[in-house]
Amino acid sequence: MKSESTYHYQFGAIVKITLRDGKISDEEKTFLSHLATIMEIPKEEYDHIMQNYITYPLEPTTTYNDRLGSMYTLTKLISDDKTISGEQQTFWLERMAKAIGFTPGNVKYIVAKSLAVIEKRIDQETYKEEIRNINK
Template identity: 40%
Template structure:
């Protein structure tokens, strides 16, 4: 097995874990809206999730670990995508925010800062900040 195969496999496991987190957020309020379904389909394609994997993850997202990336910016980008899912229906429900905080800790953000980071993430996405602005703002909040 080539090194590239190992990396690809590890990368795909991270993508599956991230997709499972997005599904958990979408399902947190007990239903998946049409907007959430559209975002899940787009996210699945972007993360190279096969149709079979999509179905398995959609039915049982708890089965898949978070598998956070090592790169700090990539972890922030994952937080950005999760935040977009939370706000897809225009509001951040308490159950979704609570789950987001747990996932943020799983993405290796400090337990002490997870609440502040998630609150800022919601504020940034709600105000249509782009990914680059989001990354820079989250880095500032994570240092305070």
């Protein structure tokens, strides 16, 4: 395989989360394909990642601030993607939030708030502040 794209390992981690049970639905295939396009993952690289997803590490971010940054990016990507909506967005984001290290008990609240504030087209720092103040 030639050089890797900028989001090679991030996309590999998303694929690994998606395929952690070894199965993939048509909806998931469509979403991953579309996400690869958005992340500028070339077809050859996409195929390589899909075949070798198990080798990609899942390393949760170590700080809350880093998790918020990752969640901001994921929420933006998923909310901007017109191939996925409603419950599908929530389902995907909850899976991703757990994988990047948010506490399972807080995931539902973080995802709901993330989707609500991302619609306002806010910047990352404002997003982080909104999520930090979720219970205030």
